Amino acid sequence: MATEPRPVFALIDCNSFYASCERVFRPDLAKVPIVVLSNNDGCVIARSYDAKPYIKMGAPYFQIKQQLEQQGIMAFSSNYALYGDMSERVMSLIEAQVPAVEVYSIDEAFADMTGIADVTQVSRQLRKRILQCTGIPVGVGIGPTKTLAKLANHTAKRLQAHTGGVVNLCPDHERAWTLRNTSVSDVWGIGRRMTAHLEGMGIVSAMDLARADPWTLRKKFSVVIEKTARELAGTPCLELDEPDPPKQEICCSRMFGRRLTAIEPIKEAVATYMMRASEKLRAQQSYCHKVRVSIRTGMFNPHEVKYAKGIVVTLPYPTDDVRLLTKTAVDAVEHVFQPGFNYSKAEVMLLDLRQPGEFSDDLFALNQPAEASRVMAVLDQINNRWGRGTLRAASVPAHPDWGMRRDLMSQSYTTRLDQLWRISCH
Secondary structure, three states: OOOOOOOOEEEEEEOOHHHHHHHHOOHHHOOOOEEEEOHHHOEEEEEOOOOOOOOOOOOEHHHHHHHHHHHOOEEEOOOHHHHHHHHHHHHHHHHOOOOEEEEEEOOEEEEEOOOOOOHHHHHHHHHHHHHHHHOOOEEEEEEOOHHHHHHHHHHHHHOHHHHOOEEEOOOHHHHHHHHHOOEHHHOOOOOHHHHHHHHHOOOOEHHHHHHOOHHHHHHHOOHHHHHHHHHHOOOOOOOOOOOOOOOOOEEEEEEEEEEEOOHHHHHHHHHHHHHHHHHHHHHOOOEEEEEEEEEEEOOOOOOOOOOEEEEEEEEEEEEOOHHHHHHHHHHHHHHHOOOOOOEEEEEEEEEEEEOOOOOOOOOOOOOOOHHHHHHHHHHHHHHHHHOOOOOOOOOOOOOOOOOOOOOOOOOOOOOOHHHOOOOOOO
C-alpha cells in the first residue's frame, strides 16, 4: 500500500523588495544603498541590505536627510503602483511553477512542493527564472513545515554567499545544524517579549525550542507557541491558507500633502479615495449598501485646534457603481465639513458588503441597473489594460495639489505609458 509523500513547503521571499524594485530599472543603483519612505515622505519603511547598518527602520526622513547625503544613500518615495505590479509578476511566475501557492504578503509566498523529486534544483530554477523575468532577487527556504521553511529562508538570506539563496531543511543533518545555529529570537512568530520568557526557561536556540515539551509550552504560553515548537521538530501544524473570503469592509484613507481649509479639495480627495475603494469592491465581486465618510484635523500638534467627524449614508440600492458611490460620498462631505479647521486626512469606508443575490429586499426594492454593471466592467477592463486612472470620474483630478508629498518618487515604469523605460544609445 503506497504511503502519502511527506509534506514539503517552500517560502519564496523577495530580497529587500521595495529597494529591489527601484533597482530593476536603475542599473546604476546596483551598488548604491537605498531607503524607501512612508506616505508624505515621513519615515523609513524599507532598506536595502547595504543600507541597514547605517539607517534604522522608522527613522524620520527630516532627521536623517543630511546623513543620507553624506553616506551616499539614495532615498525614494513609496511607489506603490510599481511595487504592486512587480509583486504580481513575481507571484504569477511562482504560481506557474508549483502546485499550490499562498501569497503571504506583497513580497513573499508559501508554495506546496510536496511530491517534487529534486525540490532544491526546482527551487534554484524558480529563483533563476524570477530574476531573469523580473530582475527581482529572491531567497527560497524549503522544509517539511511552514515554520522550518521560514527558518530556511532566513538562513538562505543570512548565508547567501554559501547557500546561493536556497536552503533545504528537509534532510535531518541540515535541519539539525540550522536549528543549533539559530537564535530562538529569529524563529517565525517569536517576538521580543516571548524571547525573554523562553530564555528564562533556558530555551536559547531554535533547537532548544524544538526539543521543549509542547504541552508545557501550551500551558505556560499559548497554542501558537506549542505549534511553533512542533513545527520546528518537523510535525506540520500549519497548512497553506485557502483564498481569503471577501472582505466585510473596505477602507481607503490618506493623509493630505498639506493642510486643507476649503471644502472643494476635500471633496476631490474623497472622490479619489472612493475611486480606489470601488475598484477593490468590484475586484472581490461585492456590492455595497452603506458608505461612511469622515474627515479630521491633525491630532498630534498641540497648537492646532482638533476636529473629527464622520457620517454613514445608506445607498438607494446595493451597488458597485463608482458614479453613485462617488456622488453619495461627495455629498456626505457637506454634512461633516466645518469651516475654520486645518484638515489633514479624509477616509471613505464601504460597509454592509455582500455578494450579488445575498441582499434580501422586497419585490419593489430598487436594484442596480444592468447598464451600470456593464459600464463598470468596461471601466475596469480599460484601466486594467492601460493603467489605473486612465478612465476616472470627472471629480477625480489627475494631479491634485493636495496629494501626498512624494518628491522622491521614481517613475511608474510598468503601469504608465508616459513613464516607460527609455534607453538611449550614444
